[in-house]
Amino acid sequence: xxxxxxxxxxxxxxxxxxxxxxxxxMADEFKDRxxxxxxxxxxxxxxxxxYIAAGARQEYAEAFIRAFRKHLGQPYQPAAIQGLEVKILxxxxxxxxxxxxxxxxxxxxxGLAADLEAVEDIKEIAASGVLTTPGLVIxxxxxxxxxxxxxxxxxxWIKSAAH
Numbered sequence: 001x002x003x004x005x006x007x008x009x010x011x012x013x014x015x016x017x018x019x020x021x022x023x024x025x026m027a028d029e030f031k032d033r034x035x036x037x038x039x040x041x042x043x044x045x046x047x048x049x050x051y052i053a054a055g056a057r058q059e060y061a062e063a064f065i066r067a068f069r070k071h072l073g074q075p076y077q078p079a080a081i082q083g084l085e086v087k088i089l090x091x092x093x094x095x096x097x098x099x100x101x102x103x104x105x106x107x108x109x110x111g112l113a114a115d116l117e118a119v120e121d122i123k124e125i126a127a128s129g130v131l132t133t134p135g136l137v138i139x140x141x142x143x144x145x146x147x148x149x150x151x152x153x154x155x156x157w158i159k160s161a162a163h
Contacts, residue, residue, distance in 0.1 A: 006117070007067055010059035011083070013115050017049045019064075023071045031072055035065045042068065073123065078140070084114035084162050089125045089135030092118075095148050096134040103136070106154045112162055 004015040022045045030038050039061030043052060052060050062077075069076035086103055090096030100118050107114050119125060128137060132146030136154075138161045149157075 005067075007063045008115075009063040010056060014063070016046060018046065019067060020071075022046055023068050026068065027072060030068070031074070035069075038068050039065045070124075084112060084158070085137075085139050086114050086116045086158070087135075087137040088116075088118045089128060089130045089137060090118075090120065090133035091122070091125075092120050093133065096120075099134045099136060099148055102148070102151060103154055103158075106151050106158060109151075110155060110158060110162075112158065114158075 003020060004017050005019045006013045006015050007019065008014075022042060026038070026041060026045070030041060042064035043057060043061055046052070046060075046064065066076045066078070086107070088096055088100045088103065090099075096118065100116070104116060107116065125133065125135065128135065128142060130137075130142060130145050134144075134146070134148070135142060136144040136149070136157075138157055141161075143157050
């Protein structure tokens with residue numbers, strides 16, 4: 001079964017088939033190439049198995065370049081945040097799952113839409129500066145580390161970030 005990975009394309013989470021496979025196949029040959037070359041090659045390769053609208057090619061290329069550079073541990077320009085973005089950082093432990101469920105519940109109670117993501121990749125967690133899990137990141141800001149905050153506290157942070 002083909003893996004679908006969600007990435008931010010033009011401010012929207014979009015599922016991309018075979019992203020990790022394409023990145024792995026390009027890593028050695030393209031690691032020192034320009035962003036333009038990386039973007040064009042990824043558009044070509046990923047366009048074979050994903051629909052990429054002609055009018056959105058630039059946004060897709062930028063998203064692919066970010067994913068490629070991030071995977072290689074190279075500097076990249078983060079995606080612009082539109083709306084509410086919440087990340088639970090942790091290896092998938094019971095507290096990580098509990099925090100994810102608690103955040104989802106609070107978002108539902110508040111009636112807020114958000115891009116809620118569980119990040120289990122150790123490199124990505126370390127890059128955020130979180131050393132003790134679970135970590136909670138709202139709109140790019142680490143708000144909690146190593147704790148399971150109460151629903152009341154989560155609601156305060158989420159409301160503050162949403163306004």
